[in-house]
Amino acid sequence: MSRNLAVLATTLALGVAPAIAQDGPLVTADWLQQNLNDPNIRIFEVSVDTGVYERGHIPGAVNLAWHTDLVDTVRRDIVSSEGLEAILREAGVTEDTTVVLYGDNNNWFAAWGAWVFDIHGIHDVKLLDGGRKLWEAEGLPLDTATPEYAASEIDLTEEAAPLRARLADVLEVVEGGADVSLVDIRGPKEYSGEIFAPEGVQELSIRAGHIPGAVNFPWGGAVNEDGTFKTADELKAAFAAIGIDGSKPIITYCRIGERSSHTWFVLSRILGYDVRNYDGSWTEYGNAVGVPIENPTGTVWGRI
Template structure:
């Protein structure tokens, strides 16, 4: 993968607004954002109800994902272009999710909804009607999803990249500062993790920095490009953004997103935790 295949500009999206094989999909943390206006032709995915199992803490399974995309009118050969608020956090999460289930052509709108709004581009209220399809998903691609045991084993051996804010990393906050401070049982980070907040990869308007800048930022933080990498945050959405940078923009192989992230790790019994600004050791 590379920037040309995975990222599109707002201008590109405007040129493809009437292309029936390009499906715009809005995914926001604030799941009501779509209802306050969206890009013409865009459908909505609600990350809390559409993408999560409503009983267990896990994603919808293959059959549920197939049923979801079939009902929303997404076909296997469609180009799916994801965008959303919060600098594309949840759009990147959905991007990774589409990749997890093997969708062929997925792209991210650079800068997401914010850049679109800051450019004063048009948002409309009309909800498109798309004819149902018969969508077929692949089995989950385990090469891009990390689970807790693998994360514990990665301490001191793989690149662990904690993409939360410095205050969350150090244990001074438990959640991003726009959310109430609750969730994991303990604050802090996984020993040996480098703290590179997701925001280092983006400009103020939400677009990604250049490949050269990105490489320099992670190199300076101690990322060893010859090692496998696991990215994590609080619930796996911001780390999807960093997973996108590593795997899709910088073409790194063996990069996984740990979607359990701090809300799981920080509640595990018996695992090592480090407080403070330094990565720490085992």
């Protein structure tokens, strides 16, 4: 029996209607609600507020704590392929599973999770359009139970996908003349050097400003008021207005690489551009010795 027929037989036997796949990198809240019981879909929540999951989450969703599950807790790095492999196996994810990620704050860390998954070879990852914000606004069901799934077997590739930029790659643009666009997705005050970090967020860099040649596109400009992404045409026009049209490779960055992964998702997954995310971001670049910066505000050690 072919895999498709086997899946159909299993879902019918369980009384579950097989999912109709949604093309593209996004799924709608209506589609996800209709397919909550599909065994070939696994939902993960990746929220900035790591405690919100316990207060209620999409039924069947597995919680991923961004600061422990998706990073190396000893050195500054993303989770290893072995570490992610263990998480996916415990969640019952196989090579044929469609992974749906969602989170709070307009899918900020959910997009970062998609970037981490993609690096490790899990490419069939979709975001819930509108994320937790839209799901709650529409009064869709939430659950407090922690789901349990039969363990699966999945082997991740040891060779990471080329979706990550390093400091050397950025310097090759700034000092070596590489024909790559740099997109700083922080707020205008961070970009100009007026502030080091958003209010209430820890300052991690010695210098303020931005990488020379980078254009500014605050990441929140890619979403609507209800948390859904703007249309591809709207996004394409907005980025074209600042000279980003996909004609050459792009590197996105922010403070620690998480907000910039949201823009990475927009540019690479929605618009199909060639994009890498620099997760060292301003925390690394702004602290590196001997590298050039631009600081229109003129702040030095927090003073003008």
